Amino acid sequence: MTAPGLQAHHLAMSVRITLVAAARSSALLAERFDDDRPLDGAGWDEVRLAAHALVPLNAAELRYCSPSPRSRATAQALGFAPMAQPGLRDCDMGRWRGRTLAEVTAVEPGAVDCWLGDPRSAPHGGESLLAFIGRIGGWLDTRPAGDDGSVVAVAEPSVVRAALVYALNAPPHAYWSVDVRPLSTLVLTGRARRWSLCLQSAA
Template identity: 75%
Template sequence: MGLRVTLVAAARSSSLLAERFDDDRPLDEAGWYEVQHAAPALLPLGAAELRYCSPTQRSRATGTALGYAPLAQPALRDCDMGRWRGLTLAEVAALEPAAVDAWLADARSAPHGGEPLLAFISRIGGWLDTRPDGDPAGGDVTVVAVAEPSVVRAALVYALRAAPATYWSVDVRPLSTVTLIGRPGAWHLHLDAPALR
């Protein structure tokens, strides 16, 4: 008995250069197109026993468009970026370059007045570790969760027990998936092989 948690990164709500901290915009036209294009591969994940999403508009819309009927989980919200909310990294770097440097260098710092990176990673890990892990039939419990790319990054750092600075080295594309298998406190990254004919 264990858990099989597949995380799906939400479709995009803006271009990469226009991404804003702690943003809650709906899917843009390109995001809707990408969901439709990716749906055949992602629809089977909707068979999971438990289906969740982060509370953002784009995560809910992605999960709904894929037919998951996900339950929004407040614990899966993006990192609280305090006074930087709604700004791009370039805008913040122009206004507060020393604060950005401190934030990138120290996972315990929160120069924006919001949530430190380390607390964000721990919060996402806490959510992972509190998923129900018992199936009366003795099999694995399957979970799918649609969340912001930052949430997927935090989950990977937590599950792999990597240094918090690893967060900055993980690139999560919209609609990409990753599966974690295990139980609370003991996670393993699972990469699926392509189907062979």
């Protein structure tokens, strides 16, 4: 049986999670589903330009990254020495993996419409949007950290989008309205199933 004081302390525990979107591995129109290509030249330039603002995040208690090559490279270039997390992998896009949206739309327009319109659908044979958001939410909810601890993770832009939708308890279709740019950050504070978006001051 937990003493009332300890129970209250446990309930008050919170964690600060900063998600950093990985630098790019291709131009926007050339992006491929579940892309496993390394950073391109523009991606490395992005990291160099943003390093002064992001390198201090390596002071976090725990440092993670998505298992993709560009997420690993981004985190390593920033000095995070991250642990790759399978739970932060990109959405499983089944037979669409490695193809662009334009390529898939050209041959399976009905399937693409279904995928965009119904978050429970997985016409590609992989993971539905609803399942993907739930998986990323599960990762957020199980982060170990000390009281008022901090976590940083470099992740695919899609992972950052899913984390925001989950943390705000927004409807799944809100996912399509979130634009995550390379090396942008999302800061969430709170604890399992009780997250708040933290807007940082420029000062």
